[in-house]
Amino acid sequence: MLAILAPGQGAQTPGMLHPWLDLPGVTERLRWFSAATGLDLVELGTEAPADTIKDTAVAQPLIVATGLLAAEQLGLPGLAGPDLRVAGHSVGEITAAALTGALSPEAALVLVALRGRAMAAASAVTPTGMSALLGGDPDAVVAHLEGLGLTPANRNGAGQIVAAGDLAALARLTEEPPAGARVRTLAVAGAFHTHFMASARDTLAAVAPGVVTGAPRLGQVSNADGAVITDGAEVLARLVSQVANPVRWDLCLATLRELGVKAVIELPPAGTLAGIARRELPGVRILAVKSPDDLVAARELIAEHVGAEQPSVVIPAPARELEPATAHAGEA
Numbered sequence: 001m002l003a004i005l006a007p008g009q010g011a012q013t014p015g016m017l018h019p020w021l022d023l024p025g026v027t028e029r030l031r032w033f034s035a036a037t038g039l040d041l042v043e044l045g046t047e048a049p050a051d052t053i054k055d056t057a058v059a060q061p062l063i064v065a066t067g068l069l070a071a072e073q074l075g076l077p078g079l080a081g082p083d084l085r086v087a088g089h090s091v092g093e094i095t096a097a098a099l100t101g102a103l104s105p106e107a108a109l110v111l112v113a114l115r116g117r118a119m120a121a122a123s124a125v126t127p128t129g130m131s132a133l134l135g136g137d138p139d140a141v142v143a144h145l146e147g148l149g150l151t152p153a154n155r156n157g158a159g160q161i162v163a164a165g166d167l168a169a170l171a172r173l174t175e176e177p178p179a180g181a182r183v184r185t186l187a188v189a190g191a192f193h194t195h196f197m198a199s200a201r202d203t204l205a206a207v208a209p210g211v212v213t214g215a216p217r218l219g220q221v222s223n224a225d226g227a228v229i230t231d232g233a234e235v236l237a238r239l240v241s242q243v244a245n246p247v248r249w250d251l252c253l254a255t256l257r258e259l260g261v262k263a264v265i266e267l268p269p270a271g272t273l274a275g276i277a278r279r280e281l282p283g284v285r286i287l288a289v290k291s292p293d294d295l296v297a298a299r300e301l302i303a304e305h306v307g308a309e310q311p312s313v314v315i316p317a318p319a320r321e322l323e324p325a326t327a328h329a330g331e332a
Helices: 018-022 026-037 041-046 056-073 092-100 105-123 138-147 167-175 195-210 232-242 249-259 272-280 292-306
Strands: 002-006 084-088 128-135 151-157 160-166 181-185 219-221 263-266 285-288
Touching (some): 002 056, 002 092, 018 026, 018 041, 026 041, 041 056, 092 232, 167 181, 195 232
Parallel strands (some): 002 263
Antiparallel strands (some): 128 160
C-alpha cells in the first residue's frame, strides 16, 4: 500500500515554486489557481519574502496550490485502487480531498483561500500562539498542557506535540516545561485548531452547504481520529470542524501502520511529514517530492504500488491563441 501525504502550514519556503515553472503548462495552471484564490500565486511562490508567505491568508492557499501542481504532474487526480490512501496535515487535508475527488481543484482552492482569511481574522481577535514540545512522555505532556489551560493542538507522533493557547499560558509553559520535554516557540499568528478558531469554523460552515462534493475514489485518513473516510459530504464536514479541533496526526500514522503501508510520498513543499514518517513508520520507503527532480522516482513508486502504468500528466495544454492572463492579487 502507498500513502500520499500533503503538508500543512509552516512547510512553505521563499521561492519554492521557481523550479516548477519550468514544466510545461504549470505557469498557466498557476494563473488559473490564482483566479480561484484571489492571490498572485506566481509572484508569491517565486519572489515574495518569508515574512509575506508566513501570513496565514497567503501560506495556506500557496501550500495547497503547490501540492495540487505536483499531484497533477504525478497523474494522481483520477487514480483509484485499494492500495492507495491519502492524508493531509491540517490545511493539507484540503489538498488530499482534491486528490480523492471529494473536492474539485477549484473548490479546494476557493475553500482554502476562505479558510486562510478566516483563520487570520480569528487570530487577530485575541493574542494567542503555539509552541512545539519535543520529548517527554506524551500522556504526561498532554496533562501538563491541560493543567496550564493549553490545548495539545497537534499530536504529531515521534515525540512531537504542539501546544496552543493564550500567550501568558505559553510563557508559563516555557518557564515550566514538562519533564523531559524541550519547548520551542513557533512563529504563527494564533492558536490554530483550538476554540480560538471557532469564528473561522463558523465562517466555513456558513458556505459549506453550497459546496458540491464528489464521490471519493480513494479513502482519506482523517486528522480528527485517524478514520478512513470515503464519503465526500463527510470529508467536507470534517474539513470544517477540524479548523477548531486538534490535529491527531499520530492517529493518522497509526492507521497507516495498521493498513500495512509500504511506501509514502510527501507532496511539496515536502520534508516535515517525511521526517516524522521515517521515525514512526520504520521499514517503509519514504520519498519527499521537493522539486521536479523527484518526479521520476515518485512516478515509479506510484506505478509499483498502484499496479498501473506510469501515470500521465493531466495538466491541460495552454490555449496558444490567447494572451496570458494576469493573475489578480489580493482578496476576491
